Amino acid sequence: MAGSTFGTHFKITTWGESHGKGIGVVVDGCPAGLPLDETDIQKFLDRRKPGQSRYSTQRKEADAIQILSGVFEGKTTGTPISLMVPNQDQNSRDYGDIASCYRPGHADFTFDRKYGFRDYRGGGRSSGRETIGRVAGGAIAAKILGQLGISFLTYTRSIGPVSISKSSEELLSEITSGTAAGILSNPLYMPEEPACKKAQSFLETCMKNKDSAGGVIECIITGVPAGIGEPVFDKLDANLAKAIFSIGAVKGFEIGDGFAAAAAAGSENNDNFEMKDKKPVLSTNHAGGILGGISNGMPIVFRAAVKPTPSIAAMQNTVNKEGETIEISIHGRHDPVIVPRAVVVVEAMAALALLDLAMEHMGSQIKFLEGFGRNLE
Amino acid sequence: MAGSTFGTHFKITTWGESHGKGIGVVVDGCPAGLPLDETDIQKFLDRRKPGQSRYSTQRKEADAIQILSGVFEGKTTGTPISLMVPNQDQNSRDYGDIASCYRPGHADFTFDRKYGFRDYRGGGRSSGRETIGRVAGGAIAAKILGQLGISFLTYTRSIGPVSISKSSEELLSEITSGTAAGILSNPLYMPEEPACKKAQSFLETCMKNKDSAGGVIECIITGVPAGIGEPVFDKLDANLAKAIFSIGAVKGFEIGDGFAAAAAAGSENNDNFEMKDKKPVLSTNHAGGILGGISNGMPIVFRAAVKPTPSIAAMQNTVNKEGETIEISIHGRHDPVIVPRAVVVVEAMAALALLDLAMEHMGSQIKFLEGFGRNLE
């Protein structure tokens, strides 16, 4: 399995390191005929681009996407779409100190133990730049899902101890009713002005303390019809869990009421059914849009816990190559919080997981198979 | 992908419904030469067998495992191991009411929408009996891991609002020091006597109220060497997340400090390194044993949130085939809480995910490849 490929039908394979020639992704299984150009992908990448606020790394990267294959006359051809972002600001400084010790909270130690040595330049493959491939691939998945009427609303629910107070339902209804213009137009992607301000001042304190913060990202997916997801191992929630947990700093994932459901009574947690417009629908959404691993037609709501950035300037203990316990303070271009930039990564991975299962479902419906000769003409 | 297969190297494929002829699993990729008989598997299955306490369904099932292939003269042959548990107590009662409406919190609605109809007998494929195949396959994985020096300690951390107070570190040290004899010998698998008693009385109240409870399961895996897990998509934590989230009632998954890490400072959350016995080790275990998706040599610690049993006798609203909103009260043989029986399911899935990545790792080490001609002799 090797590990750099995600998906079965809509499949991405990513490559690249922080300080190599670039970062890329090959998207295989994209249906033919989809209008696609660089701007579709660039607008996703721009959401994770460094240097957009004082809370992100000051590394200078345009992160300009190049389409190398798979698009002809403005449309996807059905063959692999190769995408690449060249690295620009590889900062040729001396890595001596980092090269000779393990940074706490980083993958330095485990890569070394797994492979016998490691690319110490900026974390190599375990750098956050690895997510560029995910976001580029996810942008295409999201475009297809958008054509199917499926939308994503992804935002920062909390940073450190500061959390927004509105529920996902309230946010969704503000968006839907149009009274929410601009709720995401702040540097933290936090859709509640007072919380956002408080979070910013919290981050200033962090930075002063040479420390860092984490947070929680919430994602709402609307427009998903009932029926997507496979029972047993490829449940929609299981594949979302893997997709989100494969993002570097994620330490928790929950869907619907999540951990709170474990403390609730069955009578509180069950979503009852009722008739609406002559169709059966769910009255509430404690389940977060998924029952038995299959979408139930309600919005899919999940949250991811993101750990604080491990690179901090505060003193920490570690060991060096000579086998000595030493102290280090990590300087350089690090985000005091990665949550805002990770919002689009979460959205991209969710789009990839959902589209893959949607395609699985479409390929296994007997009514399509029965018409398939005609459909090929 | 179809969805009934888990794993790439150590691969299980499960089949069967609640009220069909039986439940089974095919285990492919098991190394040859492993001593194996029914008792290795039966002792795992007995941990999830119904009817062991007044808090589980009274359905009568011996759940006796049969090995149908893959074992010869007491050892695995390297070819697929087919395992089956015949269903005994299929209870031929009338399913009329359940067949004609969707039970809240169950997969009835989503199966119907996905497939156009459903097997309404006891939930069909979405029944908890589906987990028999996982547990049987996981028993073999756990036996192999046991031979590699890897052990599992899995237990109930909370039921409803009642939680144990000891940390995973404390529990682990009690077990290791031998002062913890019998801490798991209670019907709720809750390793703290006072909490267990409180949880039992809480469950009595639930049952009186015709209601149900959920809880949190914690799993500690010890003896895992550093280096297991693939960077990027097949991270050890990502594959564990999928494995655990593919279990029916799981609504949340977290590793190490999990959601709490999102609120912590980097300086609190990072695990520092130190030299111990001339080797680099981690001083703390906030990360839960995994860094950058790769095991770091510390115990792996994760938690799963399990929702309350959806089948409750309390009145609920639903809709019937005629498109009417009706009230139902679900009777029958249901567990007021499934957490204790789910403990071994969580352990089995964790064993399967871990062994699969261990085998992936072993197949990609150049030092083995270099000696491989000799090793085949």
Added chain:
Amino acid sequence: MAGSTFGTHFKITTWGESHGKGIGVVVDGCPAGLPLDETDIQKFLDRRKPGQSRYSTQRKEADAIQILSGVFEGKTTGTPISLMVPNQDQNSRDYGDIASCYRPGHADFTFDRKYGFRDYRGGGRSSGRETIGRVAGGAIAAKILGQLGISFLTYTRSIGPVSISKSSEELLSEITSGTAAGILSNPLYMPEEPACKKAQSFLETCMKNKDSAGGVIECIITGVPAGIGEPVFDKLDANLAKAIFSIGAVKGFEIGDGFAAAAAAGSENNDNFEMKDKKPVLSTNHAGGILGGISNGMPIVFRAAVKPTPSIAAMQNTVNKEGETIEISIHGRHDPVIVPRAVVVVEAMAALALLDLAMEHMGSQIKFLEGFGRNLE
């Protein structure tokens, strides 16, 4: 990958040994709603059942199929279909001689080298009985393909040096025009009476000589619309090649003109296009129905070379456990030729490979994806 699973969308996993409790298969990914009962599968199995002529093993096996899961009220449910054939005639004779030496032409030696020991009872997993799972799974695939208007005509082209003289086009036109009634109703599945007679007398001589024969199987698939197969690695011909070559005794595979194409000129081998009924069609079928790995709408025509049965009563040299070179003569219940019984195995594997790619194609068509919300209702 472990090796006992075939297919991505329509996926079979087989298990079982010659002298174990039985042989089985789990079919995952079968669309829901397909009418299915045992007779659909039994009629395929009966075509490979032993003892149907004097040219096949006299082992007594009813090979009666049991459906253990996945079918409810006469229809597939969309969940795994578990199928099993119990072994009946395991013949408890002494295996001493076979257990202690390697039979020439068999997998005894390679299993021993791979796994360190082997199940010597009738070849264990490498027995021809392993194909029961393939045929059972293929019967379901063929039924689905039949509903899509796709038919299979599979037969013996040659046995030893005796070959039929008609081309595949001639046979196909006889079948289509209805002048070919009964051409397959002979024990060798050889659709030409004089060749069949000659082959029978050739086999009599083989048997007298304590020797065995091989042959060539040809398969024609009609009704496949253009467009099935993925460019590059999952070409329709590549997946057919793997499917057919995974059958025990196959030593060669060719499509269309096959090896003869290698000696032809481009002007002879190219199939020109012409308009017919206002549609572009191919004027000839040298390519065997596939261009660039994708079906072109013409009949798919391929051939498989099957080696002679390795178990022969004639004297052969081998080595025993003591490291001595010895002579053996293999007695027992062996087919002097397996070609007639392998005809349905070839057909089953072709059906599995073709359906899997048809489902892949259906899941990746943007026009289906675009309508997919509505289609789920």
Added chain:
Amino acid sequence: MAGSTFGTHFKITTWGESHGKGIGVVVDGCPAGLPLDETDIQKFLDRRKPGQSRYSTQRKEADAIQILSGVFEGKTTGTPISLMVPNQDQNSRDYGDIASCYRPGHADFTFDRKYGFRDYRGGGRSSGRETIGRVAGGAIAAKILGQLGISFLTYTRSIGPVSISKSSEELLSEITSGTAAGILSNPLYMPEEPACKKAQSFLETCMKNKDSAGGVIECIITGVPAGIGEPVFDKLDANLAKAIFSIGAVKGFEIGDGFAAAAAAGSENNDNFEMKDKKPVLSTNHAGGILGGISNGMPIVFRAAVKPTPSIAAMQNTVNKEGETIEISIHGRHDPVIVPRAVVVVEAMAALALLDLAMEHMGSQIKFLEGFGRNLE
């Protein structure tokens, strides 16, 4: 499955079209620590580079490989190796005539039917340039196999009706005994001087006739220990068959005696065993090095039938977009025979298939698993 990925452990994903920005491949699962630079790959690519003789296309391409990731300080890091060859000579001529009709023998028609339109520039994805990614990935696989003592000897057995007379055993022994210096140093990779001369004059006639030729490629793999390959579906021969048949122009594949085995008697075709140097070995190699899908320690010998180049200047019938039957003569830079350039493609695909199964085998040996904690240190 999408189709542009090959392998499970050593996995390549290719991308690119004839007239796009370039051709590339991502190699995932390569063990860490392998010394690797561009020359390792370039020497393989140079064997398929155009313009090396008058029998290949005159398109000017340096086919210079670039390593974009996965190599650090001269060694593989264990993470994906991204390789790219920029296209240089995309020849901006008018594609009007080819764009508006289907070339006989090409994938134009099937791509159009599959995707609804096609990239008509030089065949797009179905161009022979697609094989650059295979060869680049295969070069790395072959380097690893070389370190394990496994060698490849791949050559042209026949072109059109002209065939070499020596057997694979004779060729192998000439190579081994060192009496064969230079047998592959001719433009057709045909290891027999008289046949090579005859083939060249045959090709001259082809070219004069505005026609083209095909041929047969033979590959001998030595040094493969017994035990590689998985029983049932992932047999070594089945995976080789798929690997080779996935190459554009291949129409037939056979192993060992291949189709000739179908006409032989069992007593002729079986390879007997004998003791040699106190080890059991096979006396002959009719099986071509594989028994029951598993390598048996003998050289692996297989052949691939390659069809004549479909692009010919001779007049052919086809249809245009207006639905008219027309005549075309295809001009441009086409190889009159692609066999010599396909030799290295066959070798590359064989290396990929073999290494993947070798890694599968190594990951499933219990003796490695048992030592795995220690091995990680």
